[in-house]
Amino acid sequence: MLFRSDGQRAFENSDLINLGTGQTSYRDGGAFDLRRYPGNYSLQVGFYDEAFPDFRKAAEKAAAQLRTQGEDAYFYHGPKRSLVTIGLFNDSDINVVNGSVVYSPRVKEVQKRFPYNLGNGVTVVEKVEGKKIREQPSVIVKVE
Numbered sequence: 826m827l828f829r830s831d832g833q834r835a836f837e838n839s840d841l842i843n844l845g846t847g848q849t850s851y852r853d854g855g856a857f858d859l860r861r862y863p864g865n866y867s868l869q870v871g872f873y874d875e876a877f878p879d880f881r882k883a884a885e886k887a888a889a890q891l892r893t894q895g896e897d898a899y900f901y902h903g904p905k906r907s908l909v910t911i912g913l914f915n916d917s918d919i920n921v922v923n924g925s926v927v928y929s930p931r932v933k934e935v936q937k938r939f940p941y942n943l944g945n946g947v948t949v950v951e952k953v954e955g956k957k958i959r960e961q962p963s964v965i966v967k968v969e
Contacts, residue, residue, distance in 0.1 A: 857885070857888045857889065857892065857898065857899050857900055858899065858900065858901070858902075859899040859900060859901040859908070859910055859968050860901065860902075860968070862899075862913055862968050863968050863969060864915075864968065865913045865914060865915060865967075865968050866913070866914040866915065866918065866919060866965050866966065866967050866968065867899055867901075867910035867911065867912055867913055867914065867965070867966055867968060868910055868911045868912050868914075868932060868935050868936060868939065868963050868964070868965055868966075869908050869909070869910050869942060869963060869964050869965070869966045870909055870910060870911050870939040870941075870942060870943065870963045871884075871887060871908070871909040871942060871943035871944070871946070872884070872906050872907065872908050872909065872942070872943070872944055872945075873887070873906070873907050873909075873944075873945055873946075874905060874906040874907075874944070874945065875905050875906075876945060877945040877946075880906070880907050880945075881900075881902050881907050883907070883945075883946075884900040884901075884902070884907035884908065884909050885900050885907075887900070887909045887946075888900040888909055888910075891909070891911065896911050897911060897912050897913065898910065898911055899911075899913075901966075901968070908966065909943075910966065911935050911938075911939055911963075912931070912932070912935050914929070914931065914932055914965065917929065918931055918932050918965075919932070919965060926965075928965065932965065936962070936963050939963050940960075940962060940963060941960045941961060941962060941963060942961040942962065942963050942964065944961075948960050948961070949961035
């Protein structure tokens, strides 16, 4: 522990920075912070990015709002985007059958309630050559 000449702890209010990720800062976000659950999976139902003012707080607020609705919601902050996810799943919930990923009934039940991925609060629409193909579905992400 480092101390200043006045006896106070040096760097007491500093954030840790992982230089390997390009992230500008990281502070433990508590139980809703998906980083606390490495090795698990979660269903991404939305994201906020740099196009949205204070995107990290927006993701945290979205997760907290979903929690008030009884959902097992989380956020995950990356350097330029924050995710909003629902649920914690493990390897038994993600199976590959004939080359296709098949979700367990637990994942499918959550995906039924949250079928689409939202970008900055709006359903993401996938397009090819300007033509709408579909609304982007919610998707499983692995917590690293």
